[in-house]
Amino acid sequence: MHNVEIAWVFYEIADLLEIKEDNPFKPRAYRKAGRTIAKWDQPLSALKEDEIRAIPGVGAALAAKITELLKTGKCEYHQKLREEVPLGLLEVLAIPGLGAKTARTLYRKLGITTIDELEAAAKARKIRTLPGMGNKTEFAILHGIDMLRTGSGAAPVGVATAVGRNLAEFLAALPEVTQVSLAGSTRRMKEMIGDIDLVVASEKPVEVTGLFVKHPSVKEVSAHGENQVKAITWLGIQVDLLVVGPQEYWAALHHFTGSKEHNQRLQELAGERGLKIYEYGVFPEGQDESLPVNSEEDLYLALGLPYIPPELREDEGEIEAALEGTLPDLVSVEDIRGDLHLHSKWSDGVATIEEIVAAARQRGYEYIAITDHSKSLAIAGGLKEERLMEQHRYIDELNRGLEDFRVLRGIEVDILSDGRLDYGDELLSGMDVVIASIHSGFRQSREEMTKRMLSALKNPHVNILAHPTGRMLGRRDAYEVDLEKVFEAAAKYDKVLEINASPDRLDLNAENVRRAAKDYGLKIAVNTDAHHISKLEDMYFGIGTARRGWLEKKDVINTFTLEELGRIFGKRG
Ligand SMILES: [Zn+2]
Ligand SMILES: [Zn+2]
Known part of the structure; x- marks a missing residue:
């Protein structure tokens, strides 16, 4: 069992506890321990129980649960909680922006235990009457349910960013990963996102993709190669993960940020300078060693251009502006x-x-x-x-x-x-x-x-x-x-x-x-x-x-x- 899988069990325990009771300390302790464990650079399976206990924020009670998980693949406490709390509520948590506290309020005040019941309550305008919620929350819930149902793919940038950040955060926590970024249209901040692109730098692509397909947000895996995954999340959004070596990271990030049209223009400019740009580097024609690319700035520099921010990369005049030195100094x-x-x-x-x-x-x-x-x-x-x-x-x-x-x-x-x-x-x-x-x-x-x-x-x-x-x-x-x-x-x-x-x-x-x-x-x-x-x-x-x-x-x-x-x-x- 990988450290991050133990962390996932702890996160779920935290969610279940938060739905079940008011005491905020226990869930917080499980989440904190989960975060530490996910980032711990030694596999917990190689440690003795007293060494596990010495990990900050773990202690005797949590160490015993970790040992149990490592030995049996399960934890009795976790299983018991799953019996006590309606599991439909965990699916309710998949709706973006809906946290465990909201789920508890919905359960307590309206007896909601499934997505169907939640939808009915939202349609009957009952959500807006609850403390801390309003009609906007109600709309957001209905919208989120729509997406869960249809799995239609295209998501507003707000939803795609939330889902993408969540996955990026998990990847960043893996000791095998040195760098991670959202790419594609999410990074360019388009308003509707067809699929979420993630680019990761790691020397161990097989481990990273192997863990990614087991992430709790992943519902279906449509392709799983050595360094690539295509998956559908519970919200019906497609996610494409690409894992590359650390030297190839910036060229890959640039390539998968797009847009295609922008990259096409850069290819032409590169050709005029006797260069070729690939997703793994920038190569002088006829050579098989890339110029050093340690940032996206380096890549543009090789083409004689100033850095062009992702939001402008649509081939809508940004290349001409870059050539003339009239790129806008964008607001931030x-x-x-x-x-x-x-x-x-x-x-x-x-x-x-x-x-x-x-x-x-x-x-x-x-x-x-x-x-x-x-x-x-x-x-x-x-x-x-x-x-x-x-x-x-x-x-x-x-x-x-x-x-x-x-x-x-x-x-x-x-x-x-x-x-x-x-x-x-x-x-x-x-x-x-x-x-x-x-x-x-x-x-x-x-x-x-x-x-x-x-x-x-x-x-x-x-x-x-x-x-x-x-x-x-x-x-x-x-x-x-x-x-x-x-x-x-x-x-x-x-x-x-x-x-x-x-x-x-x-x-x-x-x-x-x-x-x-x-x-x-x-x-x-x-x-x-x-x-x-x-x-x-x-x-x-x-x-x-x-x-x-x-x-x-x-x-x-x-x-x-x-x-x-x-x-x-x-x-x-
Ligand atoms: Zn208005
Ligand atoms: Zn207004």
């Missing part, structure tokens, strides 16, 4: 100073404003805007005028107690079907940030929808147009709207367009972002629209889209200081 997550579209408990979010502030500060932000829903959106707890004023007084009070941080008083105001906004001008003029967006009447004609958006953009109090096309990835198409007219109007009235960073939306998409910024000179806000503090992390996906849209720091307003932001919004900072 580290540049972000704040999030300008957030929902609190005051409407349909699940966190208090204080909790959001704490989470934002932890990310190093300097400001946030609280932008709850407006009154017409009653199903999302939209705020009546008096409630909004009350919230603003509350925020003023909160700001007085904050140092080096500012909460902007904002609103996500609905653009009504006739183009009017959900509040009057007087109220809107008192806000620090006004986001306008559409949440109803999606089926209007192209003319009506365009007119509706233009009339919102004309309003002098509106600052940002949120999720401008309304699409939900894999679930709802963009509305019929003349985006050129929207871009023109936004430029004319100095409005900012949003990249909604939720991986379910990514709206505007990369292609439209690039046009908006480059052809119309528009500024962009990358906002998470988080309804839960954990979703502040979605900034990563929004920035991925911004990078695919060639945006630099100067294009993205939430990289600006509070003072600069005040100038953009035409208000004091």
Whole structure:
């Protein structure tokens, strides 16, 4: 039994304990020990029990279980837990973003023990009523179940990244592995991912692929070679693993990051320089020894090019820009100073404003805007005028107690079907940030929808147009709207367009972002629209889209200081 297989048993014990009881210490101890064991550089099977006991975080009780596992291949305690906790709940845990704590709440409060029961409860809108969950959680659950069922393959980048990172983390923990990275379209941050590519450097490919096929997320193995695996996970997503020698790693990572079109162009450039690029190295013609490639930068350097980031590798002008020395200096997550579209408990979010502030500060932000829903959106707890004023007084009070941080008083105001906004001008003029967006009447004609958006953009109090096309990835198409007219109007009235960073939306998409910024000179806000503090992390996906849209720091307003932001919004900072 490999160390990592023992670790998997410990992780499952931790999950089962977490579903079963409230005591957080025991599961934590099993997970911690599991992590240590997975990385331990000697095989535990070669150690004596007292040596196992001496491993940090293991101790007598866990050492006895390890010895039992090594001797019998099983552990009685683990088996007993599997009998006590409905095993369907372990499958429920396969849904991305659904942890053991949520599974316990679902089990305790609604008696859910299987995916079928979970689906029924979500469809009956029972999930949103549970503590710490909301309608977004409910949608995410239904979406996750859909994927489990259909195994249709293509997954939104958010799901693919979560699954890919989980597998990469396991691979990175193996002592046999020296390097690992996500590759393919996940690394290029495309919005829909056909299969997850992983590239690993190791001297022991047979061991690595042999363990990979036994990983608990793997449901089916469709191909298993010495250094390659094709598998399907429980979520129905295909994963391709390639294991190469450490010298070949960077060339392989580059090759399997793609895109094909980008690599094709590089081949041509290489040919002009008397070179050939393969997935295992860069070779001068007629020679069988690769030039030294110790990074992707080296590979581009060999072709006389500066480094081209993965998000640009689509053969959409990046090679020409690299040759001319005009590649953009892409915006990054580290540049972000704040999030300008957030929902609190005051409407349909699940966190208090204080909790959001704490989470934002932890990310190093300097400001946030609280932008709850407006009154017409009653199903999302939209705020009546008096409630909004009350919230603003509350925020003023909160700001007085904050140092080096500012909460902007904002609103996500609905653009009504006739183009009017959900509040009057007087109220809107008192806000620090006004986001306008559409949440109803999606089926209007192209003319009506365009007119509706233009009339919102004309309003002098509106600052940002949120999720401008309304699409939900894999679930709802963009509305019929003349985006050129929207871009023109936004430029004319100095409005900012949003990249909604939720991986379910990514709206505007990369292609439209690039046009908006480059052809119309528009500024962009990358906002998470988080309804839960954990979703502040979605900034990563929004920035991925911004990078695919060639945006630099100067294009993205939430990289600006509070003072600069005040100038953009035409208000004091
Ligand atoms: Zn919205
Ligand atoms: Zn929102």
